[in-house]
Amino acid sequence: MNPVAVKAGPGKVAGSSAPESHGSVRPLAAEDLGQVAALFLTKFRRRRLRDHAVAQTADYMRKLYLDGGENKALVQINPQGGLGGFMGVLKARYELNGTALNAAIIGPFMTDSSTDHGWAGPQLLRTLHQGEFDLYLTDSANRTSLAFARPMKYQLLPVHCLEWTCVFQPGAMAAALLQRKWPGLARLALGPCARAFDALAGRRLEPPVQPSSSRRIHHERIDAAQFAERLPALMADYALRPSWKDGELPRLLALAAEKQADGPLHFGGTYDEAGKMVGCHAFYGQAGGIANLLQIQAPGPHWGATLDGLIAAAREMGCVGITGQTQGRFLPHLFGYNRLFFRYAGGTMVRSSIAEVAEAVRAGDIFIGGLMGDRWTRLSSDDFDRA
Template sequence: MLEKADTATVRDLETEDLPAVAGLFQKTFRGTASVPPSLLTYLHEILFDHPWYDQELRSKVFVAAHGQVRGFIGVFPARLEWEGRSLRAAFAGSMMVERPEEHPLAGARLLRAFLNGPQDLSLTETANATALGMWQKLSLPLDVAYSLNWLRILRPAAAAVNLMENAVSAARLLRPISQLADTAAEKLGLSVFHAPAAQASGRVRFQDAMMDEFVDAALTLKQEFPLRPQWDRHSLEWLLAHAAQKRRFGDPSWRVGISRDGEPVACYAYFGRPGGIGWLLQALCKPAAADDLVDDLFGHADGTGCAGIRGAGHPWLTPALITRRTIFHGRTFYLAHARDKTLLQPIQSGQALVSGLAGEKWMRLIGDRFD
């Protein structure tokens, strides 16, 4: 039986809703009804203990006529700055509706509740095809530059098995065969996928870094972007501490590029492990260092044995990625909305730092599991 629209409500999330939201998350994204305690703890941390928590920018729940939570959209606050102006922003993520055939308008109502909030900028970097359709019905187009997900293959057989495992877990049994195939191709000189050794340009020297050194570099390099997060050391360390827990793609590596005069001109953080496909969390650089950053990223991932490395849209890296055998594809979609359309200009021109650590992909809700 369909729920009548006027008998259901959309309201702000309360702490007592978290068990229902956790259960809905597990059913929707993990295919299980079991709710691990760690998920409840994590939800409270990112939804109520965020360093930029805003009482007016809370997540939304769809409550059916009988009072049960049947839908949810995560609202994650962000503080941005542009031309000396402080902006309130909010990212929408993890939208889910239980039994959507009974509540066909729930998703649209949750999205509208989010967009009608007090934020200056409404953003998402994780829209799937369904969510993209909802945004576009409101005449809100996707942003192509930040939606260009990419993949650089380093070991083709192992990369193919990794991709197969996303659909069929039993494909992991093929890992030993894929390793033999890639090793044989390398010995015979048949592999053209390995990243060439990074050429020493003389301009930038990359080195492994501790997390606090990465923080120092990121706080400096964020100034290269006209629209950027108002990170301070506390907020950035909080985000990185959460991101560092996200080990599905391997262990984190922090790299910083230093110029000849000793100043940081590039930095990046990625996760990777031998035989797996690594994942780039964040990359920042001065424009002249983009080629050096991409070369070092691919070379470092190759040297650690990754089958490949992938990432979401980093428009400032796109020219360098295009010229280095990188595959671009649609995986998730980036969308932005503002009542003041001038705020969208730096996003549309690819000059905004509004993804990764500056977005929502640092969260374990995206691509991680809870025990």
């Protein structure tokens, strides 16, 4: 959720309704995608717009927002009939102690400074709040969004706003971060220095992982189908949790697997001595890169072992470190690792007028982030400017 002021290209948005004094809001249409994609790239990729980048971004937005059958994304049309702003919205289903709830997951939220005079953002949010949803959530709000949304009674989840990073190879991780920031930086120039530093550091520093798992616990690689089958049962101890219908979770995982920035998507399970899966994880990773956690879940007694399995899997793959969104339920177990750091990565907020939902959020009794957010989409990180 990122309300911003940026400039997009000229032109009209096809199919806009008759403009009101400050513009109007309507659902996203296929004819809007080119300008919405250009607006997105201008702000979030900050590069000169290329036709193929706009086309690729528009195609992905079509798949994400229009092809699923339940389009909830919104555009604001200014009084001149042009694009004033956009809000990416994905519909999800939650349940609270057995009661079904409709949820809106808010993603990119942006306005065009060349046409907007401060009305587009409030109009988009007001329209969204007047809709069919019982709760609204985001896990990617920037600091502008925090100031913008909290007066509208969004509850902030501070722990979920943090990102944790565990460093395996300090030199190689620094090189990977530099390459991520400046892709043109030659890997050959950084690699030898990073390897020399890590060889020296390896003799002086303790291993970053301090396993706490019992020998009766073991870890195995699993596939997306096994992950999808087991995850709902592992999150059953949350009062406020997703309610995926048949086929929804596998489809969501298939979309998440399209993300490219951090490598392929991998799945793992943690098993007890009886062979029962007591925890699972999913992360993006590849040798020489920084692994990125998508989802991890376990009941209380098995969080530590499941984290051990996640970090061990990333190290064995050859990743130089791992990063992921923090959750209240496994935060204490993270303190068992050294070379671990925290930083603010994006605000996680929830809004609901239902008292029981608001109370569950205050108590931290909500499954949120990962698949119930928008960081899994390609819009969160991928470079659409590749030919």
